[in-house]
Amino acid sequence: MSVTDQAFVTLATDDVYCQGALVLGQSLRNHKTSRKLAVLVTPEVSSGMRSVLSSVFDEVIEVGVLDSADSVHLALMQRPELGVTFTKLHCWTLTHYSKCVFMDADTLVLCNVDELFDREEFSAAPDSGWPDCFNSGVFVFQPSLKTYNLLLQFAAEHGSFDGGDQGLLNSFFSSWATADIGKHLPFLYNLSSSSVYTYVPAFNHFGRDAKVVHFLGTTKPWNYKYNLQTKRVMQDGTTSGSSHQLSFLALWWNIYSASILPLLEKLQKMEEAESEECKQPVHKVEPRDSNARPSEPDRPSEQPAFQPAFQETSEMNEVAHFVSELSIHFKPAKPTPEDERRKWEEGRMDYMGKDAFEHIKKKLDAFLH
Ligand SMILES: O=c1ccn([C@@H]2O[C@H](COP(=O)(O)OP(=O)(O)O[C@H]3O[C@H](CO)[C@@H](O)[C@H](O)[C@H]3O)[C@@H](O)[C@H]2O)c(=O)[nH]1
Numbered sequence: 001m002s003v004t005d006q007a008f009v010t011l012a013t014d015d016v017y018c019q020g021a022l023v024l025g026q027s028l029r030n031h032k033t034s035r036k037l038a039v040l041v042t043p044e045v046s047s048g049m050r051s052v053l054s055s056v057f058d059e060v061i062e063v064g065v066l067d068s069a070d071s072v073h074l075a076l077m078q079r080p081e082l083g084v085t086f087t088k089l090h091c092w093t094l095t096h097y098s099k100c101v102f103m104d105a106d107t108l109v110l111c112n113v114d115e116l117f118d119r120e121e122f123s124a125a126p127d128s129g130w131p132d133c134f135n136s137g138v139f140v141f142q143p144s145l146k147t148y149n150l151l152l153q154f155a156a157e158h159g160s161f162d163g164g165d166q167g168l169l170n171s172f173f174s175s176w177a178t179a180d181i182g183k184h185l186p187f188l189y190n191l192s193s194s195s196v197y198t199y200v201p202a203f204n205h206f207g208r209d210a211k212v213v214h215f216l217g218t219t220k221p222w223n224y225k226y227n228l229q230t231k232r233v234m235q236d237g238t239t240s241g242s243s244h245q246l247s248f249l250a251l252w253w254n255i256y257s258a259s260i261l262p263l264l265e266k267l268q269k270m271e272e273a274e275s276e277e278c279k280q281p282v283h284k285v286e287p288r289d290s291n292a293r294p295s296e297p298d299r300p301s302e303q304p305a306f307q308p309a310f311q312e313t314s315e316m317n318e319v320a321h322f323v324s325e326l327s328i329h330f331k332p333a334k335p336t337p338e339d340e341r342r343k344w345e346e347g348r349m350d351y352m353g354k355d356a357f358e359h360i361k362k363k364l365d366a367f368l369h
């Protein structure tokens with residue numbers, strides 16, 4: 001049975017987070033969801049990546065960037081990059097759906113979770129850091145322009161106590177902690193991979209029933225390296241993790257290498273063929289220097305574009321010369337002419353920068369009058 005007026009929704013504001021969105025979408029497909037899959041993207045997401053997204057998601061929807069620009073509160077979390085998570089609020093505008101489940105791009109489903117649609121707005125699981133707050137990485141909501149506008153108004157008036165969407169949503173849906181236990185999703189629907197080692201006995205006892213893993217925190221699965229032969233995530237000196245955490249990471253990479261990489265390679269071949277015609281530089285997949293020291297995980301840059309790069313191990317297999325180590329590199333790419341054209345045609349405000357709240361308020365006023 002397919003339910004076409006309900007959807008899982010995620011968000012990616014750049015080509016880096018798209019890698020996570022793709023794995024999440026694929027995990028939902030693998031577990032045969034009967035709901036639609038929608039991804040919100042912002043103008044920065046390249047046209048190549050949009051086409052890859054559209055082979056996994058039913059809908060790729062462009063939205064403008066909403067940024068809290070609240071460096072003071074974000075500094076308390078040591079996550080200056082998360083102001084842009086206000087963009088999540090756009091999910092309430094998807095009124096062609098009657099109900100949705102939002103999932104962060106750094107989550108992964110381990111089984112079919114369609115039963116989440118039995119819940120009402122606003123349902124979410126406790127945050128492992130402050131359990132009287134919900135974590136905003138997985139939540140059930142009902143799209144509504146009225147709610148959307150109220151959220152923008154609330155943001156303009158009160159801001160967010162953590163500078164991100166989670167602080168804002170917790171203040172807005174403030175009765176969550178006490179009003180209705182039916183709106184508390186079990187922690188198993190948003191298992192933060194880091195709490196696995198902070199309460200090991202609980203994980204040993206309940207962990208087998210985990211339904212959604214959330215790679216919350218600064219280091220995301222795409223920042224690791226993966227060994228295709230052993231099917232394990234490679235640890236460098238800076239990486240520590242329990243074996244459970246490592247197996248969740250390996251699962252993410254399994255899906256990435258089996259289902260997402262072929263799509264990216266297809267795109268790359270097409271781009272290369274096109275550039276042969278137009279003689280333009282493109283992203284390349286290249287074997288990396290096998291003697292080079294593994295570097296720090298690359299941080300996304302201003303205009304990131306994906307570059308899956310194969311890295312060969314130093315000990316070559318004598319029988320077959322094959323690629324065994326995989327890591328994702330992001331390097332600044334020149335936007336394609338298509339990207340340029342799109343930005344030009346849109347010619348619209350991106351709600352970024354220090355006047356973010358002013359922009360939000362303007363938008364709100366436009367709606368109200
Ligand atoms: O540059 C960015 C940053 C975030 N996102 C999206 O926003 C989500 C939230 O960001 P994430 O890096 O996953 O944050 P967390 O490490 O999970 O941190 C917490 O704090 C965030 C800010 O309040 C909340 O959005 C999260 O749900 C909460 O788990 C991501 O998954 C993406 O879908 C982007 O698309 N681009």
Ligand SMILES: [Mn+2]
Nearest residue numbers: 104106137216
């Ligand atoms: Mn997250």
